[in-house]
Amino acid sequence: MASPEPTPTTTFLRDLHIRFIENLDKQKDSLEYWMSEHLRLNGVYWGLTALALMGRSEVLDREDVIKYVLSCYHDVGGFGGHPGHDPHLLYTLSGIQILATYDALDRIDRAQVAKFVSSLQKKDSGAFAGDEWGEVDTRFSYCAVACLSLLGALDQIDLDRAVAFVAQCRNFDGAYGSEPGAESHAGQVFCCVGMLAIANRLDLIDQDMLGTWLADRQLKNGGLNGRPQKLEDDPETGGIADRAGDVPDVFHTLFGITGLSLLNYENLDPVDPVYCMPLSVTRRLGVARPPLSP
Template sequence: MSLVSGPGRGGSTGGTQELYVQKHVDYIKSLNTRRDELEYWLTEHLRLNGVYWGLTALHLLGHPEALPRDKTIEFVLSCQSEDGGFGAAPGHDAHMLYTVSAVQILVTLDAVDELEKDGRGGKEKVASWIANLQDHSTGTFKGDSWGETDTRFLYGAFNALSLLRLLHLIDTEKAVGYIQSCANFDGGYGVRPGAESHAGQIFTCVGALAIAGRLDLVDTDRLGGWLSERQLENGGLNGRPEKKEDVCYSWWVMSALAMIGRLHWIDGEKLAGFILRCQDPEHGGIADRPDDMVDVFHTVFGLTGLSLLKYPGLKEVDPIYCMPKEATDRALGR
């Protein structure tokens, strides 16, 4: 099963405010039918992430049935390694990013119990694999056994373990301390201490703090100001100063603003217009900017951005987990 990019071009739809729901559903459903294309095989390293992106998009569009539930679960389980983690595709080494996607998919489909079958060791085995990647001297996390660290992996551990209700397996206080060490004078956060602020890393750090119940550590007004300055004249958002706008930052920027209660600090109408102009009105899908090629990555983050803006007809997204809120509410007992 694959849900990783496919041909299609974002259309210059002018001032349209229409969301092409059925076109997007059809586009996502078609992504697993292109196995005769080179791009399909070149993106094997994104296969499990692609399923998560497509599934999340379909749930937000109100069409969860568009992907067969049983086959989706079967594919996810086929990506699990003997050590408990998940790889990008069957036979790939386990990595934090793919393991988080696997957990998110299973939680969205209310299928975490599938981990108990066929001697898989249950959710505890997955959680143990994640917990063992924490560096107890710094609190941060490796992405895999090879040792690279990144705040994305720290957030991923918090995300998956909290959804599995096994967050107590790690030293959250030490991890929170590491996040604090990544804070910058502008209120943002970098990939590691001393690195420049970037909207994607800000999402991971603020998201982890939200899961840990430590948003009190965020300089909300300073960070909110920096994030609101990411909006350009055309309505789109960039990830850091002097960069081009990109639909995916509709999520990274706005989710962080939502978590700190500053979502109203950007012009939502202009942003919605920008996202809608990035649609392909003929074949479906959303691109990074108007007239570029669409892909499932930008499709889901365009839709999550519109969901945060409460665009009509879309299901509510959870700004902390980047999942349908109804799924996270169920998993967390809220």
């Protein structure tokens, strides 16, 4: 017999979301747990940030989390996705975000992390590779600039050249791709706009064109897709799965909750949309941007 369709709800099930995140590390007998090992550090960041926005960061043991984050650290200054995995900018940013949230950046060699991040900038283009193998992507530009900003070390890179690379990734529709000429995607838009915001270069964005492109992502059911002709996806809306009826995961749980936070829904703590961290944390670090004028 087929499983019944889930009943739609317009109620924010806070306690269930908290329990869902709390139980994620108790599923070590599942295939999915081990198949996602390479994303474990990202998963801790997603879960911790979601809990913090719900006012329940204490659900995770602070010292246990910090100990795990430090176990992912490499002497070169980068973090891997799990102990024994190679360092990469995607995981390094998550590691720094977690430590910053816990006010524990003093537990690492900040100068060494900044050195690792800055070493990945391409001297010719200003782009960033994610790791030693050299793949370039605007996601990595965002990770590098956000990480260095949180560390107070933006002076370690050629920021003007990094900005120029991202500007080259803007398409005819006003949105951004992973590299010059690549398809526009909402995920890349987040990274590029976030990077430009940190660099104080939002003047390079065509706000009307980009605003129209983003507004066009909304479908008739209220959801938003990441690019034209695709189904809705939760990182651009809310909930704990990518769309109704799908299996929930911690990534979509975080971005559903951050979307609701931006909409001032259900007394969630404010999120800083540039860093995707609690606004209280970025204010403490002195990196929060003032609100934009309407």
